[in-house]
Each structure stands twice: as structure tokens, then as C-alpha cells.
Amino acid sequence: MSGIILCQSKYGASKKYAEWISQETGFKIVETKKADIKDVEKYDTVILGGGVYASAIAGISFLKKNIDALKGKKIAVFCCGAAPYDDEILDILKKKNMKDKLAGIPCFYYQGMWDLEGMKFGDKTICKMYVKMLSRKDPSEVKAWERPFLEAKDKKCDWTDKKYIEPLVKMIKEE
Ligand SMILES: Cc1cc2nc3c(=O)[nH]c(=O)nc-3n(C[C@H](O)[C@H](O)[C@H](O)COP(=O)(O)O)c2cc1C
Structure with missing residues (x-):
């Protein structure tokens, strides 16, 4: 089984999850911005992961643009936000990011990081x-x-945990 992980991460949490998934699957990681569909379509499995910024999953436009070229492949998406997992959040993210041809693709949500002081100026604002x-x-x-945002405020938080990747890795290894 061959596969590739595309990842777009501003503050490191999605990258950390991509690295854990890579350790478990052996798939290489490529930054989504630098990914070339001609390379990506050589793989049987494509995993796309990215940070959540104002409910938008970073890099999801690559899938939207190239979904026809990836027909028949095993595809999975993971996204990483500061909020803890909640069915309502996953539902909102799916509705906003995974419409039309992306609708049936499995989407996993992982809790990431929060560091207000370390953010770029615009993001911090x-x-x-x-x-x-x-x-x-x-x-x-x-x-x-929403409570963790209030509790975190300007505290540096890292909620990443390797255990969250288990269902995705299991799905990839099955079949
Ligand atoms: C501008 C901005 C908007 C954000 N919006 C959300 C959001 O809508 N929901 C959420 O759970 N986290 C949000 N976050 C927190 C990030 O999702 C979190 O820091 C995550 O770790 C980002 O992924 P990355 O570390 O791979 O960049 C936001 C962060 C920034 C900087």
C-alpha cells in the first residue's frame, strides 16, 4: 500500500499529527502548498491534514481542485483546532469545508495548540x-x-496527543 500525507500547518500541531501518522504508516509528508497533483496521484492513499483557522481547514482547496484526479483512491482528511473534540464542531467543519464531491470523505478532528503570544500579528488580533x-x-x-479558549487566554497550551490518530490509522490499514 502506498500513500502520501499532505499537510498545511501554521503553528505546528497539524505537522505533529502528520509526523505521528507518518511514523505509523510509513507515508511521506509533503506541504500541501508545494504538492503537485502529478506526484500525489501516484499513491493509493491520500491523507490531507491542516489547521483550522476561523472554521476553514488549511489546504482543503487542494482536494476541491483535484478531487476528480483522485477518484478511486482512499482519501482521509484530518484537521486540528484549539477546541476540544465535539460532534457539533465536526459537523460545522464538514458543512463548511467538505461540500459536494468531498462530502463522503472521512474527516477526523484533533485538538491542537494555542499560543496567543506566539501568533502572527493578524492572527493574534x-x-x-x-x-x-x-x-x-x-x-x-x-x-x-468554547470554554478552553476562555481558560487558555494568553496561556500557552498544547493538547496534542498521539492517541487521537488511532481511528484514522486503523482505517488506513484496513481493507
Ligand atoms: C486566526 C486563527 C483562527 C483560529 N480559528 C479557530 C477555530 O475556528 N476553531 C478552533 O478550534 N481553533 C481555531 N484556532 C486555533 C488553531 O486551530 C490551533 O492553534 C491549531 O493548533 C492550528 O493548527 P496548526 O498548529 O497546525 O497551525 C485559530 C487560530 C488562529 C491563529
Whole structure:
């Protein structure tokens, strides 16, 4: 079985998950931005992973653009956000990122990292505004998956855990 992992990561969490998946499968990792479909279509399995920024999965446009060329291949997507796993989050992400021809592709969500002070200027501004907006909410209206943003604020957090990749790796190794 041959396979490739495409990954787009700004702050390192998706890259860490890609490396763990690579350790378990032996697949090489290529940065999605630098991926060439002529190379990618040589593999039986394609895994695409990326960070979640304002509910958008980084690099998903590569799949949208090339989905016809990848017909018949085993494809899986993983994405990495700061919020803890929640069915509602996965549902929102799937609706926003995996419409039409991407709709049936398995999508896995992993918790990543949060480091407000280490963020690039524009990202920091957006995230500070988001935390401020959450802190103004009535506490009873703050959803369980929004709470870690309030608790983290400017604390550096790393929620990555290798165990999260198990279902994806199992799926890839099956069949
Ligand atoms: C501009 C920006 C927007 C973000 N939006 C979300 C979001 O919508 N949901 C979420 O769970 N995390 C969000 N995060 C947190 C990132 O998903 C988290 O830091 C993750 O680890 C990013 O992946 P990476 O480390 O591979 O870059 C956001 C972070 C930034 C900088």
C-alpha cells in the first residue's frame, strides 16, 4: 500500500499529527502548498491534514481542485483546532469545508495548540477579539467547546496527543 500525507500547518500541531501518522504508516509528508497533483496521484492513499483557522481547514482547496484526479483512491482528511473534540464542531467543519464531491470523505478532528503570544500579528488580533467576544457572553451560553479558549487566554497550551490518530490509522490499514 502506498500513500502520501499532505499537510498545511501554521503553528505546528497539524505537522505533529502528520509526523505521528507518518511514523505509523510509513507515508511521506509533503506541504500541501508545494504538492503537485502529478506526484500525489501516484499513491493509493491520500491523507490531507491542516489547521483550522476561523472554521476553514488549511489546504482543503487542494482536494476541491483535484478531487476528480483522485477518484478511486482512499482519501482521509484530518484537521486540528484549539477546541476540544465535539460532534457539533465536526459537523460545522464538514458543512463548511467538505461540500459536494468531498462530502463522503472521512474527516477526523484533533485538538491542537494555542499560543496567543506566539501568533502572527493578524492572527493574534483575530484571536484576541474572539476571546473578548466569548468573555462577554453570558456564562450559561458559553458552549463546552468554547470554554478552553476562555481558560487558555494568553496561556500557552498544547493538547496534542498521539492517541487521537488511532481511528484514522486503523482505517488506513484496513481493507
Ligand atoms: C486566526 C486563527 C483562527 C483560529 N480559528 C479557530 C477555530 O475556528 N476553531 C478552533 O478550534 N481553533 C481555531 N484556532 C486555533 C488553531 O486551530 C490551533 O492553534 C491549531 O493548533 C492550528 O493548527 P496548526 O498548529 O497546525 O497551525 C485559530 C487560530 C488562529 C491563529
